Amino acid sequence: MTATNSPSGIRAPLKSPLIPALGSGAELAQPKRTMGFLDLVLFYVVTGISLRWIATAASAGPSAVIIWFGAWLTFYTPLALSVIELSSRYPQEGGLYVWTKRAFGDFGGFICAWIYWTSNLPYFPAVLYFAASNILYMRGDRWNYLSNDANFYIVFSIITLTIVTFLNVVGLDVGKWLHNAGAVAMWLPVVIIIGMGAIAWHRFGSATSFNATSLIPSIRFKDMIFWSSLTFAFGGCETASFMGEEIKNTRRTLPWALFSAGLVVTFCYVVGTVGVLLALPPDQVSNLQGLMQAIARTAGRIGFFWIIPVASGFIALSNLGAASAFLAAVARLPFVAGIDRFLPPVFGKLHPRWRTPYVALILQAVCAAVFVFLGQAGTSVKGAYDVLVSMGIITYFLPYLFLFGAMFRLQREPAGPEVIRVPGGKPIALLLSCVGFSTASLTIALSFVPSPGEAHPVLAIAKVVGGTGVLVAVGAFLYWLGQKRARQANA
Template sequence: MAGAAPHPPKVMGVADLAMFYVVTGVSLRWIATAAAFGPSSIVIWVGALTCFYLPFVLAIVELSSRYPQEGGLYVWTRQAFGPYVGFMAGWSYFTSNLPYFPSVLYFDAGNAIYIGGTSWLHLRESPTFFMTFALLALAFITMINIVGLRFGRWLHNLGAVGMWGPALIVIIMGALAWWNFGSATKFTPDAFVPVVDVQHMIAWSAMAFALSGAETASFMSGEIKDPRRTIPRALPIAGLVIVSCYIIGTFAVLLAMPAGEVNTLQGLIQAGAVAAQKLGATWIIIPLALLITLGNLGAASGFLSCTARIPFAVGIDRLLPPVFAAVHPRWGTPYVAILLQGGLGAVFCILGQAGTGVKGAYDVLVSMGIIAAFLPFALVFLAVIRLQGEPADTPVTRLPGGRVTSILSALVGLATTLAALILAAFPAPDEPNKLLAVIKILGLTAVLLGSGTLVYVLGQRAARRSA
């Protein structure tokens, strides 16, 4: 049922937006993933920053200044390549978050176990616990987002604290453990040289994906105060926090424990627990687990909030049934799109778990999320190149050097994105059933894209009939 207002209210300023970028840009699970590969992962972080994150941020700033309306990359790619490509970019990004929710909430569940101390540790290999936690968390953040950003932004802001707070605690504790007992990892020059094999290269694609998130707020431009000015101001503030958390956090985990002992589902809390035991400060483990749990809930809520705006924007364009363009009569939120996002996320939680253990489900969900997200990211870089000759209503924000700088930056980001797309299709080396993993990754990705084409065709027919 549509409300009186065609769009949700503008409520986000620079501080809110910077915190939103932090909560969607930092994912503590990637610190554990990186630390498991040793000191060379720090070099990979720097490479991902240079070859993906910076070009991506520059692309977002330029495109959001050209087209600041609600819809983000859906609007940008539609303007560059037409309605079908724009729809498929939005659809692919929307569906990339379906496996994202259960994967990030599985990580959250793995850390929440430590809230119960040693009495809950037996749940670490329980698929029932992980799935139940993910489904309940999805229901909670869906409800929060229906109420709207007036209240939901506070969960996002608390979630941002829950992201950099644990990283800061582990950094301090890792430094203290190193000062008192020495480093658990040997930081020799050879250890920083990246190993070029399939296992490590798969991790590289995940680390590049970890630095996405700059695109999120542009989906909600209609709810940002003066987005042309606010987005370029908030991104550098958030970027400094995001990059610091990843690089210094990885270093701190390796100070506390050897790379070979890091668990990708519980690595950060695991490192904090090891350092706490060395320092005789085990009391800090429970608050650390609480912060990590809160941070990941905030991140999942932030992504649900922004991606639900895609079917909302597509509904306004009449490529989806009109109900998707409806806003809640009381809270002014696109509640149908939010309910759809939460419900489909729950379905993927169940599908990802089928026929595998906890870690196998997590790896499949991560790979699907990377592929479905990097497809529209590639189109964003291509849109920057394509739109260079297009006139803009207002001055476009970009680096000195203008068109040449924008194209070169976009080409670097595009090359990195395409490489990450290929690598994400490989199953994890320790996956016992590699064929099933590949079938799940590629098969479910193909289903997502094929269903998008079907929805577009049906939407076009409905729009013609309506006209």
């Protein structure tokens, strides 16, 4: 995976790694290329849409529609175009790790991958809690007593986490079916809420007033903080590139899949938010179960009670698919770091039968399970959900600074005929990387601001800053250990 310097001073393209399989023989193995165009489109849909953000957006009222388009223009568009170009330049396994390593050296690549990997640990229990909360709707009032039962959320999360880990260890060709099913289940609830919202609007009128005044976003500081959470919702289109050597014809397949999925993602967020607001006024939307609440209330108004368990099942399945897809993608980061020996070599091992990075996958699941328990320590289910989401926003956006920085810096390298350039070439690529970098920076800055109800705001900021610093320091220490192992091996 290490680049070498060419006589011209420009580093040569990264080679595809030959990954030693477990076993005593000298046989070499690589991951299987199992992801086709449709698989990739569905993968981007299931990792690019999170239905919980639709309810969060709806709580802000009609102005959320404008904010969605603003986030799409200033973050998603630069991100998607950057991923397309960088993936066509360097389609190797590891994606973001490979790009930042090439742009900023070994340490830059490792620390970026480390931050991205750790930032996703709180994501798994958060998305599984959301799935569990929607499962309760399948039995109506009979399961309501579980809605504040921490043990229910923990048991559900651990069981489902075990299942999705097993499927991905067996192989991406098996695990992808859960990803694909989750992607289909992701947009069906949006169709349901739009259809029923339209019926309710026709019969009773809209629950929310849509006019020029309500569509204008507030410029109050606390509302600007809210905008950052919607920007967070557009992350994820970089994930499939982590599995570059498991995609069929990566350079051709990935760009078109990302473009197609982007249309679906944007449609679901914008139209889904409108659907919720047709059914419920903003002040009645909860960010934990809001989408299901909108469906349930609308179903009651128009007499479609039968659709409540159907919709709740779709939402739960979509989140299980998302958890499985992110588990598969993010685990490739310690895998390629293990190949490069920045982490112990065991992380770079493939399963002897299924040719999957099983050590990295199992480690990811174990760490996520720890966060499942930590998230419920001394707090309510609602409080745990908020804590888990807030833990992920800041560290999740730090790697995007690396990504946009790599996009900017790697423009100095010549683009061969196989590279899919940003429309407009280098000048537009530089502009887009600056726009994306600025948006990510602003989102990070706003995420540091504590909520208005915080009793100790200075302490809250100190915890966030200190926690981020500790995270980077741990990553730097692991990198130093890897360098030390490499020196000893070469001595």
